[in-house]
Amino acid sequence: xxxxxxxxQFVEWLRSVAPYIxxxxxxxxxxxxxxxxxxxGALPVLAHDxxxxxxxxxxxxxxxxxxxxxxxQLALRRVExxxxxxxxxxxxxxxxxAKEAAGELRLDIxxxxxxxxxxxxxxxxxxxxxxxxxxxxxxxxxxxxxxxxHTGVTRKVAHETINPILDAGALVLLSPLGFSPTGxxxxxxxxxxxxxxxxxxxxxKLIFITETPMMTDAGGAEIHEVSAHLAQAILAxxxxxxxxxxxxxxxxxxxxxxxxxxxxVPFSTDGSVLLETFTHDGVGTMVSAENLESLREATIEDVxxxxxxxxxxxxxxxxxxxxxELIEREISYFSVIEHDGVIFGCAALYPFPAExxxxxxxxxxxxxxxxxxxxxxxxxxxENRARSAGFKKLFVLTTRTAHWFLKRGFVSAxxxxxxxxxxxxYNWQRKxxxxxxxx
Numbered sequence: 178x179x180x181x182x183x184x185x186q187f188v189e190w191l192r193s194v195a196p197y198i199x200x201x202x203x204x205x206x207x208x209x210x211x212x213x214x215x216x217x218g219a220l221p222v223l224a225h226d227x228x229x230x231x232x233x234x235x236x237x238x239x240x241x242x243x244x245x246x247x248x249x250q251l252a253l254r255r256v257e258x259x260x261x262x263x264x265x266x267x268x269x270x271x272x273x274x275a276k277e278a279a280g281e282l283r284l285d286i287x288x289x290x291x292x293x294x295x296x297x298x299x300x301x302x303x304x305x306x307x308x309x310x311x312x313x314x315x316x317x318x319x320x321x322x323x324x325x326x327h328t329g330v331t332r333k334v335a336h337e338t339i340n341p342i343l344d345a346g347a348l349v350l351l352s353p354l355g356f357s358p359t360g361x362x363x364x365x366x367x368x369x370x371x372x373x374x375x376x377x378x379x380x381x382k383l384i385f386i387t388e389t390p391m392m393t394d395a396g397g398a399e400i401h402e403v404s405a406h407l408a409q410a411i412l413a414x415x416x417x418x419x420x421x422x423x424x425x426x427x428x429x430x431x432x433x434x435x436x437x438x439x440x441x442v443p444f445s446t447d448g449s450v451l452l453e454t455f456t457h458d459g460v461g462t463m464v465s466a467e468n469l470e471s472l473r474e475a476t477i478e479d480v481x482x483x484x485x486x487x488x489x490x491x492x493x494x495x496x497x498x499x500x501x502e503l504i505e506r507e508i509s510y511f512s513v514i515e516h517d518g519v520i521f522g523c524a525a526l527y528p529f530p531a532e533x534x535x536x537x538x539x540x541x542x543x544x545x546x547x548x549x550x551x552x553x554x555x556x557x558x559x560e561n562r563a564r565s566a567g568f569k570k571l572f573v574l575t576t577r578t579a580h581w582f583l584k585r586g587f588v589s590a591x592x593x594x595x596x597x598x599x600x601x602x603y604n605w606q607r608k609x610x611x612x613x614x615x616x
Contacts, residue, residue: 194455196519201454202234204381205343209371211242213388214444215282223386224289226450227348228304236343238374239306240351241286242367243278250274261320263419267327267364275364279352283308286350305347311335312370314355314363329355329363331373339378368427376434383431383439384450389421390443392462402463405432425462432466439464457519472558475511475523480504482520483511486541495577496539497604511539512558514551524555526562529596535568536599540578556585564616571616574609587612 208227214220231237247265251258251274259266267275290304314329332355339349351374353365368385375383392400395416403411408429411417417425428439442449442461453459475483483504490496504511507525514522521543527536537559542551563571572595573582583589590613592603603609 205236207375209240210386240371246278261323272327308350312355334377336377428464532596534570535563572613587614
């Protein structure tokens, strides 16, 4: 085993992902990917990453696509592909090609999860992949006078059969084929199967691993996170490419159907599933059933998150040291910014009613989230909180961030201008600058 270059960094990283591991244990993820991923040779690495999710106690349902494989089969038979409004017209020959492609892909996926070579991420793994007739479908029918023949839509996913399989520790594999009570087979869109599976299983996440790059809005800005309702507006604007919009539409429908989170990540990024799952910002686009970020008053449950935020700044002298007991006593003074259950910003408002003045202290934003305007949001929130309480002035004491406050309307003042009680507590060794703002 090679020597670890930076064991401290490794330990810090492992500790940072621990909250996600605890949160996701026992949860159900539906992970869907197109046939292009297999064509690109990325299947073995994806199997490594999904095996890791499985090892961490996450229940994984896999849905694969097969569009390029079907095209390949049709080309071998010298049959031209027919489409209508972006949907494949699946005649008898195209259906046979879809069956052959799905069968070959299923075997390739099962083989990928059967790896167990030493010195690989799959060492010591023993994963079973179960597939079957879990997807019921119906024909799409005739659209605008065009019969789509054996092209279908998902009618039902057998969640009552799949859940016990997941509980038993196996992975479930769904192909883009569905079956009818009359014994017919229909060619389905991978995105449609994944959407139906995630809603039927009440999955905690739907993850599309796509051939498309990072999504951008009409202004060219990357779309990292949106609520389902905002996603609908983006779709209505028509700013997305057709292939991107198709993924985005299904991710949005999943959230509107009860799936808390839907992610769209590019398979061109190595380890994109792990990065999206176990890092704060991720590497793709996340659609959420609701707005995940909230700026609110703190509660006693937030003490641990606040301590984690401020301890590095206390250690380097930027902030005055506060113990857990003090923060617990003063928690009603604090406001926090929370994102998906993680506290990444805080500030406190200490009142001095006699002088109709308040102090803002402990303004902190996580280094991973700085330069996104969250410090300014906290400042405005504290200012509004002070105004609503009837205070006329807000002051801060700072040793290192005076310029930031001066740019936002604060002016320099002397210690003598502070409320009498605060003057008595002033630390002359720190020699903090006094800055005041009229509200």
